[in-house]
Amino acid sequence: MMNYLKILLLLFVIQAKAQQGGMWIPSLLEGMNETEMKNLGMKMSASDIYSVNKSSLKDAVPHFNGGCTSEVISPKGLLLTNHHCGFDAIQNHSTLDHDYLTNGFWAYKMEEELPNENLVVTFIVKIEDVTSKVIEGTSNLTSEAEKQKKIQENISALSISLPKENWQENKIRTFYEGNQYMLFVTETFKDVRLVGAPPSSIGKFGSDTDNWVWPRHTGDFSLFRIYADKNNRPANYSKENVPYTPKHFLPVSLDGIKEDDFTMVFGYPGKTNEYLPAVAIAQIVNELNPAKIEIRDQALKVADGFMRKDNAIKIQYASKYASIANYWKKWIGETQGLKKSDAIAIKLKQEKTFQDKVLKAGKQEEYGNLLSDFEKNYIEIAPFALARDYFSEVALRNTELLSVGYKLYLLEQVYTTKGEQAFMDRKNNLLTGLVDFYKDFNANVDKKVFEKLINLYALKVPSEYLPSNLLEINAEKLADEIYGESKLVRLDGLQGLLSGDSKAIFEKLNSDKGYILIKKMADKYLKDVAPKYDEINLKITALQRTYMKAQLELNKNSRMFPDANSTLRVTYGKVKGYAPKDATLYMPVTYLDGAIEKYIPGDYEFDVPAKLLDLYKSKDYGQYGENGKMPVCFIGTNHTTGGNSGSPAIDANGNLIGLNFDRVWEGTMSDIYYDPSICRNVMVDIRFVLFIIDKYAGANNLIEELKLVHPKNKINQTKNRIKKGK
Numbered sequence: 001m002m003n004y005l006k007i008l009l010l011l012f013v014i015q016a017k018a019q020q021g022g023m024w025i026p027s028l029l030e031g032m033n034e035t036e037m038k039n040l041g042m043k044m045s046a047s048d049i050y051s052v053n054k055s056s057l058k059d060a061v062p063h064f065n066g067g068c069t070s071e072v073i074s075p076k077g078l079l080l081t082n083h084h085c086g087f088d089a090i091q092n093h094s095t096l097d098h099d100y101l102t103n104g105f106w107a108y109k110m111e112e113e114l115p116n117e118n119l120v121v122t123f124i125v126k127i128e129d130v131t132s133k134v135i136e137g138t139s140n141l142t143s144e145a146e147k148q149k150k151i152q153e154n155i156s157a158l159s160i161s162l163p164k165e166n167w168q169e170n171k172i173r174t175f176y177e178g179n180q181y182m183l184f185v186t187e188t189f190k191d192v193r194l195v196g197a198p199p200s201s202i203g204k205f206g207s208d209t210d211n212w213v214w215p216r217h218t219g220d221f222s223l224f225r226i227y228a229d230k231n232n233r234p235a236n237y238s239k240e241n242v243p244y245t246p247k248h249f250l251p252v253s254l255d256g257i258k259e260d261d262f263t264m265v266f267g268y269p270g271k272t273n274e275y276l277p278a279v280a281i282a283q284i285v286n287e288l289n290p291a292k293i294e295i296r297d298q299a300l301k302v303a304d305g306f307m308r309k310d311n312a313i314k315i316q317y318a319s320k321y322a323s324i325a326n327y328w329k330k331w332i333g334e335t336q337g338l339k340k341s342d343a344i345a346i347k348l349k350q351e352k353t354f355q356d357k358v359l360k361a362g363k364q365e366e367y368g369n370l371l372s373d374f375e376k377n378y379i380e381i382a383p384f385a386l387a388r389d390y391f392s393e394v395a396l397r398n399t400e401l402l403s404v405g406y407k408l409y410l411l412e413q414v415y416t417t418k419g420e421q422a423f424m425d426r427k428n429n430l431l432t433g434l435v436d437f438y439k440d441f442n443a444n445v446d447k448k449v450f451e452k453l454i455n456l457y458a459l460k461v462p463s464e465y466l467p468s469n470l471l472e473i474n475a476e477k478l479a480d481e482i483y484g485e486s487k488l489v490r491l492d493g494l495q496g497l498l499s500g501d502s503k504a505i506f507e508k509l510n511s512d513k514g515y516i517l518i519k520k521m522a523d524k525y526l527k528d529v530a531p532k533y534d535e536i537n538l539k540i541t542a543l544q545r546t547y548m549k550a551q552l553e554l555n556k557n558s559r560m561f562p563d564a565n566s567t568l569r570v571t572y573g574k575v576k577g578y579a580p581k582d583a584t585l586y587m588p589v590t591y592l593d594g595a596i597e598k599y600i601p602g603d604y605e606f607d608v609p610a611k612l613l614d615l616y617k618s619k620d621y622g623q624y625g626e627n628g629k630m631p632v633c634f635i636g637t638n639h640t641t642g643g644n645s646g647s648p649a650i651d652a653n654g655n656l657i658g659l660n661f662d663r664v665w666e667g668t669m670s671d672i673y674y675d676p677s678i679c680r681n682v683m684v685d686i687r688f689v690l691f692i693i694d695k696y697a698g699a700n701n702l703i704e705e706l707k708l709v710h711p712k713n714k715i716n717q718t719k720n721r722i723k724k725g726k
Contacts, residue, residue, distance in 0.1 A: 007240055011135070011338070015281050021561075021571070021639035021670065021674035021676065021679065022559075022561040022571060022639055023269050023561050023562075023563075023564050023568075023569040023571050023639055023641075024051035024561055024569060024570045024598045024626045025071075025127065025175075025182070025460070025562070025568075025570075026127070026570050027050050027127040027128075027403040027571065029049060029050065029372045029570060030046045031048040032559055033570075034046040034350075034570070035044070035573050037262075037264070040262045040573070040574060041262035041574075042262050042572070043651050043653050044266070044652070044653065044654050045654070046142075046520065047238055048654060049264075049266075049570060049654075050127070052125070052126050054430060055247040055248040056248060057248065057250075057266060057650065057654060058124055058266075058568065058695060059072075059123065059246060059248040059269065059715065060072045060246060060247075060248045060249050060250050061266045061566075061568070061647075061659055062122055062189075062226075062649075063121065063122040063123075063268045063566075064079075064085055064121055064122040064646055065085070065119050065120055065121070065568075066120070066122075067270075067512065067643065067645075067649075068082060068085035068268075068643065068646040069080055069081070069266075069267030069643065069644060069645065069646040069647040069648075069655065069660075070085070070121060070224070070646050071250050071266075071646075071648040071656065072226070072244075072246040072248070072249040072250065073249055073250050073252060073656060073705075074245075074249055074705035074706055074707075075249055075705070076245075076247065076518060076705055077225050077226040077227070077228075077244030077245065077246060078104075078195065078223065078224075078225055078227070078244045078702065078705055078706075079192070079195075079223065079224040079225060079226055079484050080125075080221060080222075080223060080644075080646075080647045080656075080659060080689070081221070081224065081501075081646035082206060082220045082221060082222065082223060082646040082649075082661045083197060083200075083219070083220045083221055083222045083658065084204070084220060084322065084645065084661070085222070085645050085646045086194065086197060086222035086224065086320055087222075087318075087319050087322065089114075089116045089119055089222075089224075090105065090194065090197050091220065091315070091318060091319050092116070093105070093114050093194065096311075096312065096315070099315070100197060100420050101199075101315065101318060102201075102202050102546070103197075103199055103504045104197055104198045104199040104202075104203075104254040104382060104697070105194065105196060105197050105400065106195075106196045106197075106610075106697045106699045107194070107195050107196060107699075108699060108701055109511055109701070110225070110243070111193050111666055113193035113194060114193055114194040115191065115193050115237050116192055116194060116224075117237075119192045119311070119589075120188050120189060120190050120192065121188070121189050121224075121226060121440055121661035122186050122187065122188040122275060123186060123187045123188075123456050124184055124185070124186055124568050125185040125186060125187055126167060126183075126184075126185040127182055127183070127184055127185075127568070128182065128183045128562050129180065129181070129182055129183075130158060130162070130172060130181050130182065130183045130186075131156065131179075131180050131181045131182075133659075134151055134154050134155055134158065134172065134181040135154070135179075135181070136151050136154060137150055137154070138151060144539070145538065148538075148657075151178075154170045155181075157214045158170070158172060158183070159436065160174060162183060164185050164445075166233055167187065167233050168185055168186060168187050169185070169186050169187075169188065170183060170184075170185055170186075171183070171184045171185075171186055172184075172266065173565055173566075173567050174565070175562035175563075175565070176548045176549075176552065176560075176562045176563075177541075177544045177545040177547075177548040177549075177563070178273070178541075178545040178548075179545060179548055179549050179552065180536055180562070181566070182366065182682045184283065184567060184568075185421060187233075187234055187257075187519030188234055188701065189226045189227070189228060189234045189235075189244065190234055190235065190236050190237065191226070191228070191235060191236065191238070191241050192224050192225070192226055192228035193220070193224060193225050193227060194223075194224055195223040195224055195225050195702070196222065196223035196693065196697065196699060197221075197222040197223070198221070198222075198692050198696070198697070199410055199607050199609055200235070200318075201607045201608060201616060202218075202219040202222055202230050202612065202696075203218070203219055203221065203607070204218065204322075205217055205218045205219065205221070205595060205598075205605075205607035205608075206218055206605060206606065207322075207604065208321075208322070208325045208329065208605065209327050209605050209606075210605075211325065211329050211662070212329050212330060212333050212424055212662060212663065212664070212665040212668055213588045213664070213665050214586055214664040214665075214680065214682060215466055215586065215587075215594055215633070216590060216597065216632075216633045216682050217592070217594045217595035217632045217633060218632075218633065218652070218661070219588055219632070219684060219689065219692050220659070220662075220684055220685070220690050221659055221692075223499060223683055223693075223702065224453065225243060225244075226243070226244035226246075226575075227239060227241035227242060227243060227244060228241060228242060228243075228244040228245075229242075229301065229716075232244060233243050235452060235454060244470055244491060250648060250650070250654070250655065250656040251654070251655045251656065251707040251708075251709045252655065252656045252686055252690070252706050252707065252708050252709065253651055253653075253655035253656060253657050253686065253709055253710070253711055253712075254623060254624070254683065254687065254708050254709065254710055254711055255711060255712040255713065256381060256631060256657070256687055257575050257634055257651075257657055257658070257685070258573075259575050259576060259577065259587070259588050259589075260574050260576070261573060261574060261575045261576060261577060261651065261652075261657075262572070262576060262651065262652040263572065263573055263575055263636040263637075263638055263650070263651070263657070263658075264570060264571070264638070264649070264650045264651075265570075265572075265638040265640055265644060265647045265648070265649055265650070265660050265683075266568070266569075266570055266647060266648055266650060266677070267568070267634075267640075267643065267644045267646070267647030267648070267660065267683065268566050268567065268568055268569070268643045268647075269564035269566070269570065269571075269640060269641045269642070269643045269644050269646070270564060270565075270566050270570055270641055270643030271530075271563070271564055271565065271566070271642070272564040272643040272671045272672070273563060273671060273672050274561075274669075274671075274672065274673070275349075275544070275547065275551065275563065276347075276544075276672060276691055277347065277351065277371060277375075277378075277547070278344050278345075278347035278348045278351060279374055279375045279378045279379075279686060280374070281338060281343055281344050281347060281673070282379055283334050283378055283382060283385070284338075284672070285338050285339065285344070286388065287382065287385075287386055287602070288389055289331045289332075289334065289335045290335070290387060291389055291390060291393075291409075291460065291716075292327075292328075292331055292389055293328060293331050293332055293335075293394055293459075294456065294543055295390070295394060295398060295453060295456060296324050296325070296327070296328035296393070296395040296398065297328065298449075298452040298453060298456065299324055299398040299399075299449050299452070299454075300321065300324055300325055300328060300673070302445065302446060302452060303317050303320070303321050303449070303450045306442070306444070306445045306448075307321065307604075308361050308604070313442055314604070316439075316440045316441075316442055317440070317442070317445065319440075319503050320440070324397075324398060327517045327610045330663070330668050332387070332665075333665035333666065333667075333668035333669070334668045334671065334672070335669075335673070336665075336666070336668045337519030337665075337666055337667060337668055337669035337670075337673075337678070338672065338673060340666070340668065340672060341675045341678070343669065343672065343673040343675075343718060345446035347673070349496075351371055354371075354550070354551070354554070355371065357554045357555075358550070358554065363550070363553075363554070364552070367546070367547075367550040368566055370543060370546060370547050370550065370573075370639065371529070373539075373542055373543055374540070374547075377536055377540050377543065378540070380536050381536040381537065381540065383465075383524045384529050384533040384536065385464050386461075386462070386473065387461050387462060387465040387529045387533075388525075388529055388530070389534050390456075390457055390460060390461045390481050391461075391525045391529065393453075393522070394453045394454065394456070394457045395457075395518060395521055395522070395525075398692070399444055399446065399449055399450045399453050399454070400437075400441055400446045400449075401443075401450060401482070401483070401486065401488050401489065401514055401519070402450070402518045402521075402529045402677070404437070404488050404515075405488055405514055405515050405517070405518030405519070406496075406518050406522060407430060407434075407516060408488075408498075408509060408518075408545075409515075409519055409522050411423065411426055411427055411430060411516060412506065412509070414426050415502055415506075415517045420502055423502055424502075425560065427498055427505075431494075431495065431498060432496075434491070434494060435491065438490070438491035440496075443483055443489040443490070444482075446489075447479050447483040450479050450482070450483070451475045451476055451478075452475070452478040452598075454473070454478060454479070455471070455473070455474050455475035458470045458472075459477070460470070464528070465513075465524060465525070465528050465529050466524065467520035467521055467523070467524040468520075469517070469520055470520075470521070470676070476660065479516070480519075482517060482620065483515055484496070484515050485511055485512075485513050485514075486512050486513050486514030486515070486616075487508075487514070488512065488514040488515065489514075490603045497509055497512060497515075498509075511695050537606060539692060560663060564643065565649045565695065566643055570582065571638045571639045571640060571676070572638065573636050573637030573638045574636060574637055575588050575634055575636050576635065576636060576637050578635070578664070578666075578677065578678050578680055579637070579677075579678075580664070580666040580678055586664075587637075588634050588635050588636070589631055589633070589634045589685075590631070590632045591630060591631055591632055592616055592629070592630035592631075592632055592688075593628045593629065594632070595608060595632065596613070596616055599613075607716075609696075611696055612696060613634070615695055616630070620695060621691060621695070622691065622694060622695055623690070624687040624690050624691040624694070624695075625687075625691075626687075630687075630688065630691060631685040631687055631688060632684070632685060632688045633682060633683060633684055633685060633688070634658060634663065634682075634685055635680040635681065635682050635683070636649070636669050636680065636681055636683065637676060637679070637680065638660070638681045639669065639670060639674055639679065639681075639683075640660055640663060640670075640681040641663075643660055644660050645660065645662075646660065646661070647659075647660040648660070649683045649686075650657065650715055652711075653711045655709055655711055656683070657685050657686055658685050659683060659684040659685075659686065659689065660681055660682070660683050661683065661684060662681070662682035663677070663679070663680065663681050663682060664679075664682065666678045667680055674725045679708055683708070690703065690706075690708075714716045
């Protein structure tokens with residue numbers, strides 16, 4: 001009995017360790033990762049996931065437009081990603097007459113699929129370690145700036161010289177804070193067409209209220225198709241292009257999931273900071289996050305007030321509002337999670353263990369002062385980091401007039417540094433790009449946002465980093481002056497400012513009140529904040545690289561995954577519920593019943609389409625329902641972050657079971673500290689996706705493209721044959 005208990009305990013420890021998070025490089029899964037995955041129930045091999053010699057899962061998982069993930073799900077290049085990842089494309093095709101955001105869009109024939117300018121997807125062809133080549137010639141350099149310059153020179157040269165096909169690209173990325181460099185050979189397809197999207201009442205059900213929250217009932221998906229030239233290679237949009245034939249596409253499982261099923265999420269997580277020292281986390285929790293939350297809170301309240309009263313403004317600002325709200329809510333949950341999990345205290349304890357290891361290894365000279373140096377530099381950078389975040393959030397992200405003004409400010413710098421021709425080229429490109437910007441710009445909304453945020457800027461930025469004209473202001477009066485007189489509030493006004501030769505342009509710009517304000521703000525920021533921030537941050541970067549090197553050296557028997565950097569990663573775990581607080585237990589699966597319980601007729605967040613209500617009342621779920629209910633979403637222990645939106649959730653056999661789109665609010669601090677007890681990723685059940693495509697949209701043409709499978713039936717049939725001795 002004791003041996004049996006020991007075996008059970010060992011299995012528990014192995015499984016627990018395998019669910020502690022991690023974003024692993026797919027080309028390096030052989031060994032302990034593969035063993036852990038199989039202990040969790042995976043039936044595939046590492047080479048089924050990543051291979052350069054045969055088709056593998058990596059060939060079905062492209063980067064979607066540089067910010068999300070997607071997956072190929074048919075032999076005709078049909079692509080699945082999140083609704084919020086395709087949102088800009090859906091919005092760009094929407095008008096008051098053809099409101100695809102409200103009503104959805106479905107192409108019932110390929111000729112009806114809609115092209116999208118500048119939308120791309122990128123596949124990974126090969127991954128290779130090139131560390132020794134990248135750091136060549138840096139060992140004798142003592143200056144951090146010189147080291148980084150040499151490394152960038154090496155990366156630029158290698159990106160050109162390393163072998164690839166002429167339609168491919170070499171990209172080199174850093175891992176472990178500059179202790180490793182990997183080459184990614186990629187192929188980017190530029191003809192990607194919109195195929196299908198549910199109405200926002202399905203694709204964004206719950207909208208901002210439910211964002212980052214469990215339980216979820218959101219059908220967050222959209223469909224696109226990749227087109228290629230006649231040789232199946234990347235090509236710009238052309239009517240002559242044909243559907244892309246993938247090296248691999250994902251079969252779709254109809255068997256569904258249950259608690260403790262193996263899950264693997266494959267995708268392009270954006271950025272994590274899992275190895276920050278405690279002093280850095282304290283600064284995020286106590287200073288930087290609260291400032292950014294307050295700024296976006298003000299901007300969102302203004303936009304929401306206008307959007308609820310005017311449907312045209314709602315369409316204009318839908319994507320922008322969602323973008324602002326996304327990280328506003330994330331920072332709130334992250335801060336709460338870091339406090340709740342006592343992450344700072346845990347990091348301090350880990351740092352004490354690190355110091356003990358340094359002492360034991362006799363490495364005091366190399367690593368003994370790292371933590372004290374971190375503390376010194378983070379204290380020094382604090383006011384500059386705060387001023388930097390205020391400038392970024394107020395001037396560059398959330399006040400549109402100021403963000404346009406800053407682009408013009410940079411244009412003036414181009415003239416100063418590169419001359420007339422470079423200036424004119426950049427000016428023409430800027431004008432072209434801003435045509436779409438003004439289509440979704442509303443001066444009345446932006447004026448009110450400006451009034452709120454410029455007041456915060458004047459009150460909260462340390463006074464020594466404010467331009468003189470913001471030391472004492474009346475925000476309402478300033479808003480009236482700028483939005484009443486500046487030419488930046490209209491496209492034709494901007495075009496007038498930028499007409500003529502450079503001398504005439506600068507005379508007009510420097511007489512414009514909106515431009516004058518952002519120029520003074522930018523001058524002050526770039527003179528007194530940015531240089532000092534960059535100087536100290538360069539020291540912190542060097543410390544972080546050395547700290548990571550020390551961690552790898554002193555913990556050789558502990559595998560440490562590299563922080564996310566928008567490169568292809570694998571994370572694995574299980575379908576699992578969680579208990580976020582006392583007396584609260586969340587189950588891992590939600591059903592359509594829950595969406596109907598939340599239903600508020602006419603509400604922009606919780607409305608439900610009439611046809612979906614009819615399908616619910618008749619329980620017409622087809623082959624996609626389960627015991628008379630329609631599964632919608634589920635959660636798992638996979639370690640994900642921004643960029644994993646749209647990632648496929650894959651079962652033990654390599655079949656598609658869901659679509660990753662979010663994390664639970666209590667676990668959003670997983671970018672900094674992963675706590676396996678409450679960190680969960682949120683996925684749409686693929687059966688709900690199929691149900692909407694089939695039963696709601698009637699797009700049988702798309703269902704017929706897919707390879708629908710029943711892997712659990714095969715497993716049960718095999719078990720039965722074994723029992724019968726066959």
